[in-house]
Amino acid sequence: MLRKKIGAVANGPRLSTAFEEVAEGTISRRTFLKRSGLVAGALGTAATFSAGRVQKAQAADSDSKVELIKSICTNCSVGCTVMAEVQNGVWIGQEPGFDSPFNLGAHCAKGAAAREAAHGERRLKYPTKLVDGKWKRISWEEAINEIGDKLQDIKKTSGPDSVYWLGSAKHNNEQAYLFRKFYAFWGSNNGDHQARICHSTTVAGVANTWGYGAMTNSYNDIHKSKCMILFGSNPSEAHPVAMQHLMKAKESNNAPLIVCDPRFTRTAAKATEHVQMRPGTDVALVWGILWHIFENGWEDKEYIRQRVWGLNYIREEVAKWTPEETEKVTGVPGGQLKRVARTLANNRPGTLIWCMGGTQHTTGNNNTRAYCILQLALGNIGKTGGGANIFRGHDNVQGATDFCVLSHSLPGYYGLKKGSWQHWARVWDVDYDYLKGNFASEKLMQSKGIPVSRWIDGVLEDKANIDQPDNVRGMVFWGHAPNSQTRGVEMKKAMEKLDLLVVVDPYPTVSAVMHDRKDGVYLLPATTQYETYGSVTASNRSLQWRDKVIDPVFESLPDHTIMYKFAKKFGFEDQMFKHIEVNDDEPLIEDVTREFNKGMWTIGYTGQSPERLKAHMKHQHTFDRTTLQAKGGPLDGEYYGLPWPCWGTADIKHPGTPNLYDPSKPVAEGGLCFRNRFGLKSPDDWGGENLLADGSYPVDSEIKDGYPEFTMAMLKKLGWDKDLTDEERTFIEGLAGDKTNWKVDLTGGIQRVAIKHGCAPFGNAKARTVVWNFPDPIPVHREPLYTNRRDLLDKYATYADKQAYRLPTRYASIQANDYSNDYPIILTSGRLVEYEGGGDESRSNPWLAELQQDMFVEINTSDANDIGIRDSEMVWVETPEKSRIKVKAMLTERVGQGVAFLPFHFGGHFQGKDLRSKYPTGSDPYVLGEAANTAMTYGYDSVTQMQESKVTLCKITRA
Amino acid sequence: MARMKFLCDAERCIECNSCVTACKNEHEVPWGINRRRVVTLNDGEPGERSISVACMHCSDAPCMAVCPVDCFYQTSDGIVLHNKDLCIGCGYCFFACPFGAPQYPQSGNFGSRGKMDKCTFCAGGPEEDNSAAEFKKYGRNRIAEGKLPICAEMCSTKALLAGDGDIVSNIYRERIVGRGFGSGAWGWGRAYPAGTSG
Numbered sequence A: 001m002l003r004k005k006i007g008a009v010a011n012g013p014r015l016s017t018a019f020e021e022v023a024e025g026t027i028s029r030r031t032f033l034k035r036s037g038l039v040a041g042a043l044g045t046a047a048t049f050s051a052g053r054v055q056k057a058q059a060a061d062s063d064s065k066v067e068l069i070k071s072i073c074t075n076c077s078v079g080c081t082v083m084a085e086v087q088n089g090v091w092i093g094q095e096p097g098f099d100s101p102f103n104l105g106a107h108c109a110k111g112a113a114a115r116e117a118a119h120g121e122r123r124l125k126y127p128t129k130l131v132d133g134k135w136k137r138i139s140w141e142e143a144i145n146e147i148g149d150k151l152q153d154i155k156k157t158s159g160p161d162s163v164y165w166l167g168s169a170k171h172n173n174e175q176a177y178l179f180r181k182f183y184a185f186w187g188s189n190n191g192d193h194q195a196r197i198c199h200s201t202t203v204a205g206v207a208n209t210w211g212y213g214a215m216t217n218s219y220n221d222i223h224k225s226k227c228m229i230l231f232g233s234n235p236s237e238a239h240p241v242a243m244q245h246l247m248k249a250k251e252s253n254n255a256p257l258i259v260c261d262p263r264f265t266r267t268a269a270k271a272t273e274h275v276q277m278r279p280g281t282d283v284a285l286v287w288g289i290l291w292h293i294f295e296n297g298w299e300d301k302e303y304i305r306q307r308v309w310g311l312n313y314i315r316e317e318v319a320k321w322t323p324e325e326t327e328k329v330t331g332v333p334g335g336q337l338k339r340v341a342r343t344l345a346n347n348r349p350g351t352l353i354w355c356m357g358g359t360q361h362t363t364g365n366n367n368t369r370a371y372c373i374l375q376l377a378l379g380n381i382g383k384t385g386g387g388a389n390i391f392r393g394h395d396n397v398q399g400a401t402d403f404c405v406l407s408h409s410l411p412g413y414y415g416l417k418k419g420s421w422q423h424w425a426r427v428w429d430v431d432y433d434y435l436k437g438n439f440a441s442e443k444l445m446q447s448k449g450i451p452v453s454r455w456i457d458g459v460l461e462d463k464a465n466i467d468q469p470d471n472v473r474g475m476v477f478w479g480h481a482p483n484s485q486t487r488g489v490e491m492k493k494a495m496e497k498l499d500l501l502v503v504v505d506p507y508p509t510v511s512a513v514m515h516d517r518k519d520g521v522y523l524l525p526a527t528t529q530y531e532t533y534g535s536v537t538a539s540n541r542s543l544q545w546r547d548k549v550i551d552p553v554f555e556s557l558p559d560h561t562i563m564y565k566f567a568k569k570f571g572f573e574d575q576m577f578k579h580i581e582v583n584d585d586e587p588l589i590e591d592v593t594r595e596f597n598k599g600m601w602t603i604g605y606t607g608q609s610p611e612r613l614k615a616h617m618k619h620q621h622t623f624d625r626t627t628l629q630a631k632g633g634p635l636d637g638e639y640y641g642l643p644w645p646c647w648g649t650a651d652i653k654h655p656g657t658p659n660l661y662d663p664s665k666p667v668a669e670g671g672l673c674f675r676n677r678f679g680l681k682s683p684d685d686w687g688g689e690n691l692l693a694d695g696s697y698p699v700d701s702e703i704k705d706g707y708p709e710f711t712m713a714m715l716k717k718l719g720w721d722k723d724l725t726d727e728e729r730t731f732i733e734g735l736a737g738d739k740t741n742w743k744v745d746l747t748g749g750i751q752r753v754a755i756k757h758g759c760a761p762f763g764n765a766k767a768r769t770v771v772w773n774f775p776d777p778i779p780v781h782r783e784p785l786y787t788n789r790r791d792l793l794d795k796y797a798t799y800a801d802k803q804a805y806r807l808p809t810r811y812a813s814i815q816a817n818d819y820s821n822d823y824p825i826i827l828t829s830g831r832l833v834e835y836e837g838g839g840d841e842s843r844s845n846p847w848l849a850e851l852q853q854d855m856f857v858e859i860n861t862s863d864a865n866d867i868g869i870r871d872s873e874m875v876w877v878e879t880p881e882k883s884r885i886k887v888k889a890m891l892t893e894r895v896g897q898g899v900a901f902l903p904f905h906f907g908g909h910f911q912g913k914d915l916r917s918k919y920p921t922g923s924d925p926y927v928l929g930e931a932a933n934t935a936m937t938y939g940y941d942s943v944t945q946m947q948e949s950k951v952t953l954c955k956i957t958r959a
Numbered sequence B: 001m002a003r004m005k006f007l008c009d010a011e012r013c014i015e016c017n018s019c020v021t022a023c024k025n026e027h028e029v030p031w032g033i034n035r036r037r038v039v040t041l042n043d044g045e046p047g048e049r050s051i052s053v054a055c056m057h058c059s060d061a062p063c064m065a066v067c068p069v070d071c072f073y074q075t076s077d078g079i080v081l082h083n084k085d086l087c088i089g090c091g092y093c094f095f096a097c098p099f100g101a102p103q104y105p106q107s108g109n110f111g112s113r114g115k116m117d118k119c120t121f122c123a124g125g126p127e128e129d130n131s132a133a134e135f136k137k138y139g140r141n142r143i144a145e146g147k148l149p150i151c152a153e154m155c156s157t158k159a160l161l162a163g164d165g166d167i168v169s170n171i172y173r174e175r176i177v178g179r180g181f182g183s184g185a186w187g188w189g190r191a192y193p194a195g196t197s198g
Helices: A020-025 A028-037 A057-058 A142-157 A173-186 A200-210 A220-226 A240-252 A282-295 A301-307 A311-318 A323-330 A333-346 A364-378 A397-402 A419-427 A432-439 A454-462 A488-497 A559-570 A591-597 A611-620 A712-718 A726-736 A751-756 A791-798 A861-867 B018-027 B060-065 B093-095 B131-139 B164-177
Strands: A067-072 A081-087 A088-096 A128-131 A133-138 A161-165 A227-231 A256-261 A273-274 A350-354 A388-390 A474-478 A500-506 A521-525 A534-537 A545-546 A802-804 A807-809 A825-830 A856-860 A875-876 A884-892 A897-904 A909-910 A953-956 B004-008 B035-042 B049-053 B073-074 B080-082 B160-164
Touching: A020 A173, A067 A545, A067 A897, A081 A311, A088 B018, A128 B035, A142 A161, A142 A474, A142 A500, A142 A521, A161 A173, A173 A397, A173 A534, A173 A591, A200 A364, A200 A454, A220 A240, A220 B164, A227 A240, A227 A282, A240 B164, A256 A333, A273 A333, A273 A545, A282 A323, A282 A364, A311 A364, A311 A388, A311 A825, A323 A333, A323 A791, A333 A364, A333 A802, A350 A364, A364 A388, A397 A534, A419 A432, A454 A488, A454 A807, A500 A953, A534 A591, A712 A751, A712 B080, A726 A751, A856 A861, A856 A875, A861 A884, A861 B073, B004 B049, B018 B035, B035 B080, B049 B164, B060 B080, B160 B164
Parallel strands: A161 A474, A227 A256, A227 A350, A256 A273, A350 A388, A474 A500, A500 A521, A825 A897, A856 A884
Antiparallel strands: A067 A081, A081 A088, A128 A133, A128 A521, A534 A545, A802 A807, A825 A953, A856 A897, A875 A884, A875 A953, B004 B160, B035 B049, B073 B080
């Protein structure tokens, strides 16, 4: 064979000059895009702004030093460290963050493309408003004044509840906390964020089972799992870096990986067992597995005796789920479930992971509780390698949930009762009466607001049916993609009916284009998290500190600065920022952290001072990559990111709690027990039984049994009150004397003393498997509202219609109609690895957009052939509420027969119409497509109002 | 002397495409040019496997053998590079390459070819190391900075390995031993059709 191997460099330049231009074409994306015509339509609108901020070649000419700055990826909740190389204020490159114990240098497609946020060619560049159907650039001052005046006008005529403050899981902790505080000062509980439509059913279900609503262990702890079972979770696409940790267990422990999902996902492709059930049958499936466990006596009896209450009631329900009944409902053969049950029983501790596939249902809270019960029966909770590892979605959805950017609680899950408001009034150093004065009434102050999933009904529903004075008239989308929500066609109507629509976001989002408004729309450019700094809570409850990578690009401002500007406009900035330093309208982040440290006692966000968090980022490399504990070094013994609860004040140096409810360690070293949250006894209807733990307690506990949550009276009874300092005692006596409990003692004295004696401040109780205050105390299977299994409705019908969260909520009246003949295919939805959420940011990133250019629907090949559809043809997907989307058909075996799947990240097309021309010039994402949720239908969880976006019916026809 | 190699562990690759975007980010590769791609076989069916593919930096590189203007050269580490000033964009290397590595800008309606572009193992080109000129034509030179290719360094599951062949194979060997017999080897399923792994 001819060989021409050359040692060093090929022959000198020959044709170089002639082809110089072409050569440049290969390297400059801007030039290339202009030539290629690949992104036609987007091109004519290319921004006139210089991309110099990020031109590496330009920066490389200079000799100035390259700085490495640590931030955290702003996509999912794994919390990957992004190492930014910055030169002369220009973000020139990304290096792997090998020191981070979470990602060990790894990224997925999104994290590896993070730097594009700084190019920002498709960002929203300056405040913009819609005038006669045209976008007009305005100044920040005009924007704040005009919007502020309009909102105040709505407040005056319809009351504060007619403005809806929709926050974000993309805010950092400080911004999320300020946002929650902001709408409290505005005077309404009509605020919420994505957690409502992501894991609200998890938080409700899990917190009501054992105390806290969060992931119990960590991604890293999965290294020690002997078995992994996933329900409705597809980490290969949604949390790719988490797969690194799952693979570790699979390879090192030979741990079976069981994936329960209606689709053969990319995760299922790596599994040892794929359980393909009919969408929406999770409870039936779990009970079908548990049936074998109970039948064979594989449950952990001693664990249950000590730590679990109410399992006898569950047994009665599970007994109904024989292999035959389970197969009839779920479609999964009994033999497979017996194998799964045996695998779970033989490989302990095992972890159970779930995501949106489990939560986004009308029965979401039943699903999450069933998962918990399966793990409790196996004795897997509170153990390393075990746990309910609930992977949260967005980078800071855990934090934003903890700060309760929600319509039903105050930061730290304190609720909305008078005492809760009084607690936060003390922390904020304002009068309760002052806060009350901002609300329409004390009753509305203490009643749950409208959840984000239902804001459209807050606008469209007859005023007479809503439990507040008037409809929602002003809507502020502060970091939220509307296409992540179901019922797109009605949403369009709602957007058009509003008096005012405000978008605060780095991108215009679909909110800018999906309606046909001619005015009353404002777009305000917010920064990404790379242009500001602060703390962010990963799924495992660890807090990480982001440093600022670059200054805000274009005219964008950090969210907290925008909040301050509005507070100033509304005249409550002095009260709201009383103890927070403000420089040039920007509140000092560290002061905000310190303020929430003063109030978040319930879940232990009190020990994570800015100084400690910064030290953790600095010494990342000293933490063990499995236990997350620092070995030696300045942070010896602490757990990475001080996972909450990090009890007491920062002074007591609690190391954080790596795994919740794990009694194998002392509380002072991160151990715990189940929380005493549901009283001392079950109600008489449920046996009137003792709920305290029986003979199980964390190591070194001086109380060798269960005990209630700590109060001053309890300290006195135990004689431990003598350990309080004078200062602590004075505060406690002054607050509520003996009745002062561990949650409201602002000195942290009660917590400190309890921990000193080896006790958990929140008590030591059993987990409860029956949640007597929920619509279904024992989780039961109920068919989806839109079901084609009419034969199952006798036994498994849904709820009766009811009033919830200020609004009428429909169940039975929808299920009563049979749509199964006209709409024969079950429709579900999910994620793609390249995009995130509504996708406005990731579809504006050319490195990602290039990889997924078309919205599609996955159809089983056999179904497609029956209908007469070929691969890559355009089809209409129509759902029973008559909304329809035009998408490309993808024929695949990935979905079972009778099931179709839509990815939900697309937007910018609406029922067949391309809306590209409606975006502000130069801000249209590279890739547009139909939003899956335009077609997704009605349906809300019976406890949390989570939307049903995983099961509906559809018909698919050639377009 | 090191001999640079890539290895993609198909048991671990989840088609997350981080290798693809990391490469785009590092070298500012334009839309339409993909120095690295993830290929998925049996997509959506049992036995689905993904593997990340780029220039494999062959010892006896067919591209080098066929290039009419002799624009290729191989470094002492075994990295196959080329000189864009010499390249005439004929596409002959694309014929020869067993991996589909060479890429051409698609300018104009008929995709008239420009200079060939391909994976450099993050080692730049003939220009001075880390110069602006080198960056402009070939992207960043991580090897000269003492670093390894960014695609492998950022791989979400550590499926893609890059570096000195001896070290890469040691890492992979350890992994195979940890996994137990058979399961990890690429092609296992083909050798033993009844099995589902590999």
